[in-house]
Amino acid sequence: RKLFALPFIARLLLISLSSNHPKYHSKRSIHTVLEQRIIISIITIFTTPLLLLHLIMSFSLAAGGSTTRASIPGTNTANPAAPGNQRTTRPIVTGTSVIGIKYAGGVMLAADTLASYGSMAKYKNANRLVSINPKTLIGGGGEYSDFQALTTLLRKAALEDRCTADSLYEEDGSEECAREVWNYIRAVMYNRRNKMNPLWNDVVVAGFAQDKDGSTGEPFLGLVDKIGTAYGDDVLATGFGSYLALPILREKYRGDLEEGEARALLEDCMRVLFYRDCRASNRIQIAKVTKEEGVLISDPYELDTSWDSASFVTPKGEIEGDGGW
């Protein structure tokens, strides 16, 4: 706002300085209208880019709103719907868990294709596993619109990388590796959290980390949550999956898992999640990142489930039961 005022101040000063009433004549006044106009235009030319930059920055995804509006965290909590104060306070359309595992050939992620509207299973064909560039895969739980915005931002950056690379044909080195994408997402999430306007997502990043000489290095699996906590491990899960799937994954994990074994393990975990997470569905997608082929995302398919387990047929919570699960 202060930058907006600059052209006005400039004009103000010039008009007051250069008024051609005989009373205001002085030897240092600017006499010609042409000179006045030149000076005004120079000042506006220099300040307009700053103004435009300020406008663009305050509307960008990574900036997350103007700093003048959200300067003090905690104000306007009594009236969050006040005009000019837009902030994410709770997620509306949400995706549930994403689970990931490293295996011998690369990294594999699994997620269901459901975006819930509260307790309603509203969007049953939502893609929550997305490839950013041919080498990096991300999966997102939480607010689906924020995940879409984040995906758009990352894809824009990837396109820019491709278009400004040294060669259009050579693939290695110009694309961001998974570790770079993970670090970038951390910075975006942390910046938004500092403005108390988060992207309400837990994002899993899968791919390979790049070595110092630019060659593809070790498999990489990392997670960034909505306040910018960033960590990596061999097995990861978001949301409900961190409670139900992680113990299974940690128990069964080996460093030399085959692709089929890893996929079966992930499917088992998704089945457990469908049984016990009421915001999950059995229509899932599996995606993998390998060194040779890059990112491959499967079409959605439905898991077979069996509901004749004793604990489902005769729930223990009934009067005759022992009160257990």
Place this chain on the structure above:
Amino acid sequence: QKQHQNMNSHMHTKGIIPRKKSKRMSCSPPPSTAKTLSLLLLVTTITNLLPSNNNDNSKKLSLFVKGNDFNPYQLNGGLVSAIAGKNYVILASDTRLTDGGYEILTRRHLASRLWSAADFGPEEEGEKGESVLGGDGSIVIPTYESTVPSLPFVPRANPLTAAATTAATKLSNVYEEGIMVASAGCAADCEALKRIIRSEINARAHWSSSSSPFQVSNVATLLGQTLYSRRSFPFYSFCVVAGIMEGRRGGGGVYVYDAIGSFERVAVACTGVGKEMLQPILDRLFVSSDSHTNKSSTEYSTSLPTDSPIRRDGKALSPEQQRVGLLTLAPPV
């Protein structure tokens, strides 16, 4: 019109042909409208420059903002400690990352927990010939044996079990120079703090012409100032800084912090989750190297009268000894 009248009056009084400026004067606005216009512009600019008035009554800041479901902090746990010796310092931390509740997010988190304050000199080689400091300054626990040429990755069997993690923590890295920082609390803030400090020090080391641009005391002050600069929205990060002190005193230097930047140099330090349990142990195990405070012979303190029912532990460090700073290891009781 007023201007024109003045012109006419000029003409009548002076009886000269009108000046050439009359043509230019008709282009510019008359002074009365110029004055009102400038006044209007002045008012609008001043109102734009004033800070906006918030309608909300409360401007209280708290760690947990009321009325908002979004909590910007998460206590990710961690216990960090450091001790200062005569010519060494030792830093230690755990590697567990929690979600603040019952969940363990990862058992091998070091990225924001224990890190080097800058990239000092050539990288130290670890046991396997790899750099033990990652690109972002954190310690790297090698998970893959890269010496086997046949397969690209030959990982250890199930590195996630507790046994494997204790084996990994036997890794000890000895550096000849360097300043390390260990921070616990909110991992997102610790990571952000790490990047700020490292970029400051790396930039200074890069552009500085002197051979040793940064000492431990400089890093300590920088960290204290950085933490205080966010006094209104703190970094929820409890730190210890350790390095070898320059100058006459020399020896190990350890500094301990709280989340808003108050710090002091101490002999033994710990902070984070469980610091209340660890600090008495550190106080008890390490005695001062100053000769006049040699307390190894007395089990109980002799400063109290002998018939006093109170028994004070004779081997524990007093606060004065903490501030003096240099310790030697004493065998544990």
